[in-house]
Amino acid sequence: MPSKDRSRRPWSARRIPAVLTAALVLLAAGALLFEAIWIRTGHRATAWWTTLTAEIATRPVNNLWMLTGAAVAAALGLWLIILALTPGLRHQLPLRMSTDGHGRTRAVLERKGAALLLRDAAMRVPGVSTARVRVRRRRVTARAGVGFRDTADVKDDLTDTLRREERDQLALARPPRLRVRVRRSTK
Numbered sequence: 001m002p003s004k005d006r007s008r009r010p011w012s013a014r015r016i017p018a019v020l021t022a023a024l025v026l027l028a029a030g031a032l033l034f035e036a037i038w039i040r041t042g043h044r045a046t047a048w049w050t051t052l053t054a055e056i057a058t059r060p061v062n063n064l065w066m067l068t069g070a071a072v073a074a075a076l077g078l079w080l081i082i083l084a085l086t087p088g089l090r091h092q093l094p095l096r097m098s099t100d101g102h103g104r105t106r107a108v109l110e111r112k113g114a115a116l117l118l119r120d121a122a123m124r125v126p127g128v129s130t131a132r133v134r135v136r137r138r139r140v141t142a143r144a145g146v147g148f149r150d151t152a153d154v155k156d157d158l159t160d161t162l163r164r165e166e167r168d169q170l171a172l173a174r175p176p177r178l179r180v181r182v183r184r185s186t187k
Contacts (some may be wrong), residue, residue, distance in 0.1 A: 014083055021080060090137070094173040111135045114170055118142065121165040127154040129185045139177045140166070145185030155182045 022106045045053075059066055092108040115135045120141055122131035129147030133140065142162055146154045159180045166175050 011094075014088065017080070017083060093135070093137070096173050098170045109170065109172070114140075117169060118162055118165060121161055121169075122158055125154065125158045125161050128158065128182075136176060138174075139179060141179045142181070144180070144182045146182050147185045151182050151184060155180055158182065 001035060011088065012053065035046065039045050039049070089108075093111060095107040095109055097106060104120050112135075115133045118140065119131050119133040121143075122128055122133060122144055125144075127146050128144045129148035130145035132143045134142075140162070142158065144158055145156065159178065162178055166172065166178065
């Protein structure tokens with residue numbers, strides 16, 4: 001029985017959203033801090049500061065613009081929290097980890113590449129005339145058109161071939177479930 005592998009999907013860096021968010025927050029906080037210090041040191045408030053503080057002070061909390069601004073800020077905050085807590089890189093499948101003497105080596109396989117490898121293996125099964133393979137994180141769906149032979153025999157051979165190909169060639173950390181569908185080809 002194979003041992004449980006603890007390979008996980010790699011986390012995406014998400015540098016661009018982080019840099020943009022940090023720059024916007026820094027710019028807004030810097031402008032507000034500068035204006036607050038400017039006013040506290042005895043200078044007159046600028047026009048935008050006077051307008052902003054007057055609008056905030058006079059608008060009721062249940063105003064449409066206040067609610068819309070709060071909803072947009074909450075939605076952006078929720079989106080940033082989701083980005084921070086999810087690994088991302090969903091198009092990559094982690095492979096079994098191996099040790100190389102210095103530590104652990106991580107490797108991933110693109111889903112499209114895995115689908116192409118499995119489709120090529122499906123096309124080598126006698127009787128299969130067409131094959132489509134879709135690889136998801138937890139399931140591989142293979143659809144094949146049978147040109148000759150009995151469909152039940154082709155389905156058994158195709159299932160065995162894809163399982164063997166998945167286990168031996170792909171070496172995925174968490175092999176997805178396999179669903180095979182065959183039907184008589186109309187060509």
